[in-house]
Amino acid sequence: MFSSMASLPIDPILGLMAKFREDPNSDKVDLSVGVYKTANGHTPIFEAVKAAEKYRLETEDTKAYIGMMGTPGYNDAMLRLLIGADYPSDRIAAALTPGGCGALRVASEFLMRANPDATVWVSDPTWANHMPLIGGVGLKIKTYPYYDKASHGVNFSGMIETLKGLGPNDVVLLHASCHNPSGADLSPAQWDEIAAVAAERGFIPFIDSAYQGLGEGLDADAYGIRKIAASVEEMILASSCSKNFGLYRDRVGQVAVMTKADRKEVTVGQISSIARGMYSMPPAHGGAVVEHILTTPSLTASWQKELAGICSSIQTSRTLLKAGLEKAGVEGDFAYLIQNQGMFSFLDLTVEQINKLQADYSVYLVNSGRINLAGVTANNIDYLAASIKSVTG
Ligand SMILES: Cc1ncc(COP(=O)(O)O)c(C=O)c1O
Numbered sequence: 001m002f003s004s005m006a007s008l009p010i011d012p013i014l015g016l017m018a019k020f021r022e023d024p025n026s027d028k029v030d031l032s033v034g035v036y037k038t039a040n041g042h043t044p045i046f047e048a049v050k051a052a053e054k055y056r057l058e059t060e061d062t063k064a065y066i067g068m069m070g071t072p073g074y075n076d077a078m079l080r081l082l083i084g085a086d087y088p089s090d091r092i093a094a095a096l097t098p099g100g101c102g103a104l105r106v107a108s109e110f111l112m113r114a115n116p117d118a119t120v121w122v123s124d125p126t127w128a129n130h131m132p133l134i135g136g137v138g139l140k141i142k143t144y145p146y147y148d149k150a151s152h153g154v155n156f157s158g159m160i161e162t163l164k165g166l167g168p169n170d171v172v173l174l175h176a177s178c179h180n181p182s183g184a185d186l187s188p189a190q191w192d193e194i195a196a197v198a199a200e201r202g203f204i205p206f207i208d209s210a211y212q213g214l215g216e217g218l219d220a221d222a223y224g225i226r227k228i229a230a231s232v233e234e235m236i237l238a239s240s241c242s243k244n245f246g247l248y249r250d251r252v253g254q255v256a257v258m259t260k261a262d263r264k265e266v267t268v269g270q271i272s273s274i275a276r277g278m279y280s281m282p283p284a285h286g287g288a289v290v291e292h293i294l295t296t297p298s299l300t301a302s303w304q305k306e307l308a309g310i311c312s313s314i315q316t317s318r319t320l321l322k323a324g325l326e327k328a329g330v331e332g333d334f335a336y337l338i339q340n341q342g343m344f345s346f347l348d349l350t351v352e353q354i355n356k357l358q359a360d361y362s363v364y365l366v367n368s369g370r371i372n373l374a375g376v377t378a379n380n381i382d383y384l385a386a387s388i389k390s391v392t393g
Pocket of ligand 1: 034098099100101102127175180208209210240241242248252253
């Protein structure tokens, strides 16, 4: 039965990670996978997470299952963080999920049950894993214009014109902040316009929030979520604690569906049945850690401070890269590196140049030219900029 299975190419990012690990060049630079790293290439555990885990180790008294939706305390704390303390609790069904990917998949299954004819519109480009997570349930996917290569910002006129043509059978996936892969974010005024068009046209906003706090701050990064939540009756929010709590491998996320007032119970039932059919119950540990941090003021403060530190270290990398490329004489205007938000930006490199960077200089980035800024440090910037200069001529 299994011998007819086709062999699939290895995931490009995982393949690069493996090559990077094996590369003996001591100058090697990894700009590929979307994980935060310090200048030593280490992904640290937040002190607030360590403290919450210690507390849990001492107080946890059972390993019995948690429910399909996770714990109410976690769901409430996350919704307060994302939407604000005044979130409409009577209209939101929320569940702890295995990571942001789990949230995106549960949301997609939910959409497929709600309307199998729905089309999900994603930004061009979007995070590569959106395609299998959303398309894998059988939903149609189309793209709306988003990234403007010339300005390295948002092609807002193209985007909004497309959204104005959509209706109730459409779902629009929006990145809350720190757009992956471009780093080009929507301004508050642009979010206001999208919210107004969503309310008028009746499409469903589906917001993916994987980087809250890594852009302009916890509240600023949630501007779009809050604006949309205040403007429409129905929306979906898929969030992740992988990056902003550094809980990558513990798999912590949340799916939240905002419905009409009398539909909450039905929605809880649907999400529970979707979870039951996929993984039954979410893992408890990471969600409990997040809940403890967000409900313990001293830990909340410590977490916020560390998160702000990560954010400013990425900003420093952005400044370093801009200055380094200019100093090395690489052609182009790199002001956009400072304007983009979050972990990612694009470098305008061809696939040949990217291959050469890897083969000749052990500089690793994905073929699209997306780079993880956390890989740029004071120690490697001169080498990195000189390598880029040499492949771009
Ligand atoms: C845009 C976006 N959405 C969602 C996720 C979900 O991540 P995870 O499943 O690791 O929480 C990521 C992670 O890279 C992402 O970049």
